[in-house]
Amino acid sequence: MKNTFRPLVLAAALAAGISAPGWAMQPDNEPISPIPAAKVTNPAMVELGKKLWFDPRLSKSGFISCNSCHNLSMGGSDNLKTSIGHNWAEGPINSPTVLNSSMNVAQFWDGRAKDLKEQAGGPIANPMEMAFTHELAVDMLNSIPGYQAEFKRVFKKDKISISEVTDAIAAFEETLVTPNSRFDKWLKGDQKALTKNELEGYKLFRDSGCVACHNGVAVGGNSFQRMGLVEPYKTDNPAEGRAAVTGSDADRFNFKVPTLRNVELTYPYFHDGAADTLEEAVNTMGRIQLGKVFTPAENAKIVAFLKTLTGDQPKLEMPILPPSSDKTPRPEPFAKK
Amino acid sequence: MKNTFRPLVLAAALAAGISAPGWAMQPDNEPISPIPAAKVTNPAMVELGKKLWFDPRLSKSGFISCNSCHNLSMGGSDNLKTSIGHNWAEGPINSPTVLNSSMNVAQFWDGRAKDLKEQAGGPIANPMEMAFTHELAVDMLNSIPGYQAEFKRVFKKDKISISEVTDAIAAFEETLVTPNSRFDKWLKGDQKALTKNELEGYKLFRDSGCVACHNGVAVGGNSFQRMGLVEPYKTDNPAEGRAAVTGSDADRFNFKVPTLRNVELTYPYFHDGAADTLEEAVNTMGRIQLGKVFTPAENAKIVAFLKTLTGDQPKLEMPILPPSSDKTPRPEPFAKK
Numbered sequence: 308m309k310n311t312f313r314p315l316v317l318a319a320a321l322a323a324g325i326s327a328p329g330w331a332m333q334p335d336n337e338p339i340s341p342i343p344a345a346k347v348t349n350p351a352m353v354e355l356g357k358k359l360w361f362d363p364r365l366s367k368s369g370f371i372s373c374n375s376c377h378n379l380s381m382g383g384s385d386n387l388k389t390s391i392g393h394n395w396a397e398g399p400i401n402s403p404t405v406l407n408s409s410m411n412v413a414q415f416w417d418g419r420a421k422d423l424k425e426q427a428g429g430p431i432a433n434p435m436e437m438a439f440t441h442e443l444a445v446d447m448l449n450s451i452p453g454y455q456a457e458f459k460r461v462f463k464k465d466k467i468s469i470s471e472v473t474d475a476i477a478a479f480e481e482t483l484v485t486p487n488s489r490f491d492k493w494l495k496g497d498q499k500a501l502t503k504n505e506l507e508g509y510k511l512f513r514d515s516g517c518v519a520c521h522n523g524v525a526v527g528g529n530s531f532q533r534m535g536l537v538e539p540y541k542t543d544n545p546a547e548g549r550a551a552v553t554g555s556d557a558d559r560f561n562f563k564v565p566t567l568r569n570v571e572l573t574y575p576y577f578h579d580g581a582a583d584t585l586e587e588a589v590n591t592m593g594r595i596q597l598g599k600v601f602t603p604a605e606n607a608k609i610v611a612f613l614k615t616l617t618g619d620q621p622k623l624e625m626p627i628l629p630p631s632s633d634k635t636p637r638p639e640p641f642a643k644k
Numbered sequence: 645m646k647n648t649f650r651p652l653v654l655a656a657a658l659a660a661g662i663s664a665p666g667w668a669m670q671p672d673n674e675p676i677s678p679i680p681a682a683k684v685t686n687p688a689m690v691e692l693g694k695k696l697w698f699d700p701r702l703s704k705s706g707f708i709s710c711n712s713c714h715n716l717s718m719g720g721s722d723n724l725k726t727s728i729g730h731n732w733a734e735g736p737i738n739s740p741t742v743l744n745s746s747m748n749v750a751q752f753w754d755g756r757a758k759d760l761k762e763q764a765g766g767p768i769a770n771p772m773e774m775a776f777t778h779e780l781a782v783d784m785l786n787s788i789p790g791y792q793a794e795f796k797r798v799f800k801k802d803k804i805s806i807s808e809v810t811d812a813i814a815a816f817e818e819t820l821v822t823p824n825s826r827f828d829k830w831l832k833g834d835q836k837a838l839t840k841n842e843l844e845g846y847k848l849f850r851d852s853g854c855v856a857c858h859n860g861v862a863v864g865g866n867s868f869q870r871m872g873l874v875e876p877y878k879t880d881n882p883a884e885g886r887a888a889v890t891g892s893d894a895d896r897f898n899f900k901v902p903t904l905r906n907v908e909l910t911y912p913y914f915h916d917g918a919a920d921t922l923e924e925a926v927n928t929m930g931r932i933q934l935g936k937v938f939t940p941a942e943n944a945k946i947v948a949f950l951k952t953l954t955g956d957q958p959k960l961e962m963p964i965l966p967p968s969s970d971k972t973p974r975p976e977p978f979a980k981k
Binding site for chain 1: 698699700701705706707712715716717718719722723724728731732734908909911912920921922923957959960961962963964965967968970974975977978
């Protein structure tokens with residue numbers, strides 16, 4: 308009954324001038340779910356976190372902010388192979404996007420931080436990144452009347468500690484989600500949201516096995532997997548992956564599966580940033596993870612699908628940062644002479 | 645008559661519960677004028693200019709944008725003595741604020757660019773700043789479909805050149821004005837906009853001779869003056885000032901007088917960034933430009949007045965930058981190995 312009924316509905320829709328309903332494919336228990344919009348429960352904490360996110364005074368130089376490497380104008384990434392840190396240090400690994408990062412099973416490529424709060428403290432004190440210390444960051448904030456008042460309003464405490472700083476940054480980061488991608492619209496039943504080509508790309512992505520790792524609400528981010536399952540991945544990058552955290556040799560080259568949400572914006576790809584384009588990334592992943600060689604036509608379809616995962620980017624008004632007071636220690640970008 | 649009349653008005657006002665009217669001082673042919681709000685005549689060009697302003701792909705490294713050194717979250721400056729450029733180069737001079745810079749007689753401390761359009765091309769190609777070339781910047785933009793389409797809509801041309809790039813950046817910069825400071829409200833007749841202390845500070849500022857250079861709509865920016873008129877200014881900074889442009893020895897140490905609008909936000913001060921605080925800047929200026937030693941109480945009053953020059957900061961939604969295409973040359977932050 309069902310098979311004979313569908314063409315009739317299609318014919319009727321076409322006769323009525325309605326677009327073809329998704330080339331006879333409709334979402335049905337798909338391994339990817341639509342991303343929900345952010346729910347802001349504490350707007351004052353989010354606003355404070357936004358200020359901290361954009362404040363380069365959290366770095367030794369006064370030049371590097373969270374946004375330097377997770378630029379919200381560029382998909383929450385820096386679009387560099389590996390990042391630039393204090394004194395132009397060449398970072399060891401590609402900066403993952405902050406967008407939808409609250410949905411990750413853990414933070415950093417090796418998952419060494421259990422959540423956004425724990426992650427937020429990392430770069431501030433990393434000598435290759437912001438090169439500050441938590442103590443100096445807190446002293447700096449405590450010296451600024453505008454911050455003092457705002458922390459007090461938000462946390463009802465007189466004294467700022469690093470815990471409130473990372474709480475506020477994490478609260479801001481939790482709002483950085485990207486709903487309403489065309490793929491999510493299709494998942495929710497809008498048959499016109501995807502083209503035939505994109506939908507064929509999704510079927511290839513799903514049926515080739517990519518979804519074994521890239522699934523769920525963030526299309527990844529929810530497991531650690533070995534880079535080079537079928538064929539070893541060749542790289543000069545020394546990162547060990549999860550083994551650096553667990554100490555277990557079995558975890559070597561296990562990395563957190565990156566989210567594919569907004570992947571069109573977060574080039575270059577992989578933990579070493581070696582793949583400049585989506586075409587290259589899809590080819591490499593097919594080969595080393597699945598033992599598959601996609602034809603150029605198949606590759607192009609998968610890339611077309613991946614571009615439908617770009618959602619609404621966060622609309623953010625640039626914060627105006629409270630000025631330093633006369634007592635605020637000044638940044639030290641250059642070695643003393 | 646006038647002298648006997650005023651107290652009567654004051655008494656009547658006080659009796660009616662109205663605040664004291666500016667401690668008997670009202671604006672009357674003041675040497676400073678209120679700053680007008682920006683008039684946006686071409687919003688599409690401004691929007692494109694905003695994208696370029698925030699786009700680090702205009703630098704060789706892909707890391708430094710206009711906003712890196714003229715941060716619109718921090719009074720349009722970087723709050724560093726001198727700026728950080730490509731490969732962590734130590735810049736030769738303090739980054740002046742971009743706020744209200746359209747009102748400057750010329751651009752840069754030595755006035756070597758006649759207007760904002762001419763200025764905008766400078767840092768892109770300066771090896772100590774963004775370290776790119778105009779040709780590479782234009783090639784980069786031409787390789788990005790989102791920019792191609794936007795330039796075409798704005799300029800009705802198929803081909804982007806550096807001229808359209810700097811036109812758009814200048815159009816955006818022209819919108820970065822800061823009206824409605826408390827001092828401007830007082831100038832416009834709001835007697836309650838300033839405290840007694842602030843108004844006394846303004847009288848000191850005006851009557852001590854500061855306004856000889858810091859006058860007009862931007863409270864400066866409209867002339868070149870010698871740094872160290874009365875007493876030589878001691879600095880390790882090698883900048884020659886206007887002499888570097890004119891070649892005339894008479895112009896040595898002649899610098900563009902900086903605007904004092906938003907000066908509370910644009911620390912540190914002077915072309916070498918040597919003064920960390922307004923207190924220090926006022927002391928030094930009094931001594932070397934006017935031959936005056938302000939008492940601590942006088943200094944504090946002048947500083948209180950200067951803080952009333954902080955206007956409404958531009959409200960800006962962070963732009964979402966069009967992603968690079970597969971053909972876009974990738975940034976080169978680090979020397980090749």
